[in-house]
Amino acid sequence: MAEMARESDVSGGGVDIDRLEGEILGAIDGVSAMDALEQIRVAELGKKGRITALTKSLGALDPEARREAGQRYNVLKQAVAHAIATKKETLESVALDAQLLDETVDVTLPIRPEIMGRLHPVSQVTEELIAIFGEMGFRVAEGPDVEDDFNNFSALNIPPEHPARQMQDTFYLQAEKSNMPLVLRTHTSPVQIRTMMSGPPPYRIIAPGRTYRCDYDLTHTPMFHQVEGLLIDRRTHMGHLKGCLTDFVRTFFERDDIPVRFRPSYFPFTEPSAEMDIGCRRTADELIIGEGDDWLEILGCGMVHPNVLRAVGVDPEVWQGFAFGMGIDRIAMLKYGIPDLRTFFEGDLRWSGNYGFGAIDVPTTYGGLSR
Numbered sequence: 001m002a003e004m005a006r007e008s009d010v011s012g013g014g015v016d017i018d019r020l021e022g023e024i025l026g027a028i029d030g031v032s033a034m035d036a037l038e039q040i041r042v043a044e045l046g047k048k049g050r051i052t053a054l055t056k057s058l059g060a061l062d063p064e065a066r067r068e069a070g071q072r073y074n075v076l077k078q079a080v081a082h083a084i085a086t087k088k089e090t091l092e093s094v095a096l097d098a099q100l101l102d103e104t105v106d107v108t109l110p111i112r113p114e115i116m117g118r119l120h121p122v123s124q125v126t127e128e129l130i131a132i133f134g135e136m137g138f139r140v141a142e143g144p145d146v147e148d149d150f151n152n153f154s155a156l157n158i159p160p161e162h163p164a165r166q167m168q169d170t171f172y173l174q175a176e177k178s179n180m181p182l183v184l185r186t187h188t189s190p191v192q193i194r195t196m197m198s199g200p201p202p203y204r205i206i207a208p209g210r211t212y213r214c215d216y217d218l219t220h221t222p223m224f225h226q227v228e229g230l231l232i233d234r235r236t237h238m239g240h241l242k243g244c245l246t247d248f249v250r251t252f253f254e255r256d257d258i259p260v261r262f263r264p265s266y267f268p269f270t271e272p273s274a275e276m277d278i279g280c281r282r283t284a285d286e287l288i289i290g291e292g293d294d295w296l297e298i299l300g301c302g303m304v305h306p307n308v309l310r311a312v313g314v315d316p317e318v319w320q321g322f323a324f325g326m327g328i329d330r331i332a333m334l335k336y337g338i339p340d341l342r343t344f345f346e347g348d349l350r351w352s353g354n355y356g357f358g359a360i361d362v363p364t365t366y367g368g369l370s371r
């Protein structure tokens with residue numbers, strides 16, 4: 001035993017490497033905190049560490065002894081580095097386990113209503129729209145807020161000189177695509193184009209989302225929300241459009257007897273085009289939907305223009321259908337009696353507390369759409 005220890009004492013400086021290694025590995029083994037481990041690393045392998053110093057002392061040895069000692073020091077260095085790395089991993093995983101245990105959430109605890117967030121009316125109404133149109137077989141489609149000229153305008157039969165392209169309405173971006181500036185989409189209608197370009201007909205989608213126009217007053221904000229609807233099939237006609245939207249408003253406003261009317265209108269991407277009004281009564285400070293002899297416009301719609309179908313490679317002799325577009329914020333204001341659109345986007349918690357919705361009541365047509 002004594003003989004062996006002496007034999008491995010190759011440093012020539014009276015250092016017993018085996019003992020030293022045992023001592024260091026033992027110390028590493030005994031450590032239970034990251035900072036203590038780091039202290040050992042610095043003390044042994046750091047710039048002024050013990051092992052580093054040993055390596056530096058090699059220069060004083062004669063070549064034969066230097067080679068032998070050098071190899072031994074390297075083995076020592078590697079063993080220590082490896083032990084430190086392994087210990088570090090262990091300590092990290094122990095710390096993670098402790099943290100996970102500490103942060104366990106008991107999902108069976110009852111909800112504390114006083115700290116629960118409220119769903120924004122736009123989110124609520126979007127969910128309601130999805131519930132209603134979902135039941136009619138529409139799926140949700142999406143598109144980006146930044147659009148190109150083709151999707152937002154030209155494929156929708158909106159020619160370059162059309163007023164909708166005017167600077168005062170449209171936010172143009174500096175970035176260009178094929179020499180045309182990109183825009184913040186001015187309506188959700190580009191999702192019609194994206195949908196029809198992404199696969200063959202038939203189509204039956206709604207596309208809720210953000211839209212942008214340069215406008216700001218009681219009923220306009222530069223960012224607002226729309227929902228687009230598109231239905232294309234082999235024998236779709238205006239009667240389907242009227243039935244679908246009539247069903248929609250009656251379900252949405254939760255009154256079976258809401259009077260509706262379709263007024264001729266104009267949109268470049270539909271022919272014929274119409275605006276849909278619902279019956280209402282206006283008093284000095286109230287608007288009652290579904291009764292009275294006044295009318296309120298709630299959406300634009302029409303039969304998809306053959307030029308639009310041609311632009312996306314759909315044969316208008318075979319496929320036809322309808323589209324509609326509606327302001328989500330606007331119908332939210334009407335349904336829930338919220339007077340000023342600008343307040344929607346101010347992020348005031350008192351406002352959300354008042355107009356917001358319980359986050360766990362999912363709207364369904366059978367279980368109730370609201371509250």
Ligand code: PHE
Binds near residue numbers: 186302
């Ligand atoms: N995109 C139109 C708008 O923003 C609405 C619309 C959509 C009209 C689809 C007809 C068909 O006003």
